[in-house]
Amino acid sequence: MENAFENAIFNSEKDNPLTWFLKQKDRLSSLHPDMSDSMINMEILRKCGGELGHAINFRCVEPCSTEDYINSMEDIITRTRSGETCTRVPIESKMVSKPSREDKSPERPVLKGHKCGSTSHLSNTCTKKTKINGVQAIEEAQCTGEETKSDLDSAVQYPPVLRRPAYPASPRARGASEKHIQELIQLGVLRKVGHNEEFEMATPFIVSWHNYKSRMVGDFRALNTYTVLDRYPISRIQETLTQLSKAKYITYMDALKGFHPAFLTPKTKKLLRIITHCGIYEYLRMPFGIRNAPSHYQRMMNTICPTELSEGWLIICIDDIIICPD
Template identity: 85%
Template sequence: MPKQISIVSFKNDSYKEEFVSNQLVEAQINPSLSPKMRNELINVLYTYNNEFASDNEPLGAISGNEVEFTLNIDRPYPPVLRRPAYPASPRAREALEKHIQELIQLGVLRKVGHNEEVEVTTPVIIAWHNDKSRMVGDFRALNTYTVPDRYPIPRIQETLTKLSKAKYITSMDALKGFHQNFLTPKAKKLLRIITHCGIYEYLRMPFGIKNAPSHYQRMMNTIFPKELSEGWLIIYMGPSQSCRSEHENFT
């Protein structure tokens, strides 16, 4: 079972409501919880408030075990791995430039210098959903030549079976989880994207590459071996699940 923790109490009710309104604005707390249970949960979240990401903090990172990236072909690489930028509308270009600047500020991307040798480039597209944009690398060609990482990922049916025994469930999602993994120097050179405004190199693991799920699963299993062996934590591609049969163990 998880170790007991020292819970920090609120100074007063108004301070508590301010925390709930400002810090837990996106948290979805089950309305079926009793007032006592809800209060205990909020106190736990307040105690560990600094552990959660905010817009004012830099993106976290997992130290050690950088992501390696190996191709099953030798140099010179085929032309399919040296692809040009895709054409884009003015709206997509504007969105792309914004995403690139955000990723540079987060330390996820850097611009490749004019004198640097470039052997592999991957084009990107802008995907739209509900008027929100997302930059997506078209890594299909690179994935074709990538040596697969066979690290096991939990089957969804096994995860659902474990969750079915729980009465209380907490779901937590890592902020840009893949981007919290560093890359080896070799991997960085293979993970370069090409756009209308230049070539950029990933400094952290991007979404869309073949072995990203396997590496992320391995890292999570390495970080939480004790919790996983005790059976109350489940790591899955997407939110991590904490499940309990008793409320006291949950908080």
């Protein structure tokens, strides 16, 4: 079996994974006609994966198409070229793995995705008070009794293996990212992934600068390719300008921490993990950069303020709010 492969595992020919994969597949099929198609695919991936067996097991638990194997092949090539190695974890160990120390620490109370901020909803009228950064929030607000959660997990066609290394960063970007990470942890938006937690998703992030202010954004472009687009309507610019032309006064507001008030389902949280020079972190709230975040946030805002929108004096475009009475 060893002689069926080329000596150089990663050469220029592998820059095209499809060509290389099909070439090795035809070669093994001719040398071992008794091997099934699935066995040949698995043998190729095992040969190239080395200690990255957990990625292969994750992809190939069930019979997969050639395209799925090629996607795994591309992931293995990327990680092997970067010098990353991972320990093969038996499937049985998943059932008996001990929780990390960080899981034992008491969880910081976080605000719920309601106008009232209540942790329980026994009636449609909630009167509990809450404070956000010392500022008292809305009191006696109407509440649906259900948390608003992102349905990103149902939009992803299947969980891809997309574990990539962190991007190189300058000392200035590292300092800014550490500051943002600590702030998001205190707000209950991020949590650090334990050292013994298994994961197949790790997205690198970038620090962007605008008007001398920094923002931490995950590079979710690879995940977005697997996400089915949510075509929820968002306010059109022309309609907004027509509505503003009749206004006597115009008040503009921008929602604080835009998408972060929206909760995530447990499955979605595992898809939205970022890798940094400080470790791996998991989003507990909706982050910036995912494909359906604007549509989901627009739907949430329209659900919160249906009466005001129908009366015509309120305009909401994602996290931008305009009050324009006649």
